Amino acid sequence: MNIALLGANGQLGHDLIPALHEHHVHPLTRKEIDITDFQRTRELLLSLSPDVILNTTAYHRVDDCETKPELAYGVNTLAVLNLIRIANDLNAILVHLSTDYVFDGAAEQPYTEDAVPFPLSVYANSKLSGEFLVRAICKRYFVIRTCGLYGIAGSQGEGGNLV
DSSP states (O other): OEEEEETTTSHHHHHHHHHTTTSEEEEEOTTTOOTTOHHHHHHHHHHHOOSEEEEOOOOOOHHHHHHOHHHHHIIIIIHHHHHHHHHHHHTOEEEEEEEGGGSOSOOSSOOOTTOOOOOOSHHHHHHHHHHHHHHHHOSSEEEEEESOOOSSSOBTTTTBOOO
């Protein structure tokens, strides 16, 4: 399978590269692809012709999202629309990573796929908006919500590896 891995130098992207070794992976960092630039992103992804576009990118500095909502929505919502349009043109599967921040945290049991979101921050709203676009417009997709990441790479922003 031919996979375009967006966000390859991030915590998740870095750890996915060896995990996907049986596939033909194009690891793309922000240096190679800025998903907010539709034309350049389209040209690059069309040239790679992936079967899967694996989107691990996000603007996830939660506190900064409150003071820079245009950046949060630009990356987490509008750029996702770019990827949807490109995935649809390629008939590729879009795998979009999201977050449990789309919930308010008030549930007394684990959230299920059909739980009603109630985001409480700009970050959460921007990620949920991206999800809504994927589910409404994308022809072939998976949305994955996660509550946290850990792995070999660790998080540069959080001082290393949680484990």
